[in-house]
Amino acid sequence: MAKSDYFGLGYLISVILAIIPVTSWICGAITRFGEGKIIAGILRLVLGWNIIWIVDLILMILSKHILRLLPI
Numbered sequence: 001m002a003k004s005d006y007f008g009l010g011y012l013i014s015v016i017l018a019i020i021p022v023t024s025w026i027c028g029a030i031t032r033f034g035e036g037k038i039i040a041g042i043l044r045l046v047l048g049w050n051i052i053w054i055v056d057l058i059l060m061i062l063s064k065h066i067l068r069l070l071p072i
Contacts, residue, residue, distance in 0.1 A: 003065045018060040025049050028066055040070040
């Protein structure tokens, strides 16, 4: 099974987590903080419940990765 963005979980589990807005918001922020991207994690906490959620869902289904808004 191919690994996906949320904590190295499987693709199907990551898509299920991405479908639910609250878990997508939390998992996206934790993933970014875990990568050492503090600013990106904070932005996910502030902005991750709207457009970013929809884009994350689409990207998770198509490319198995969440949106990388800031590379820093």
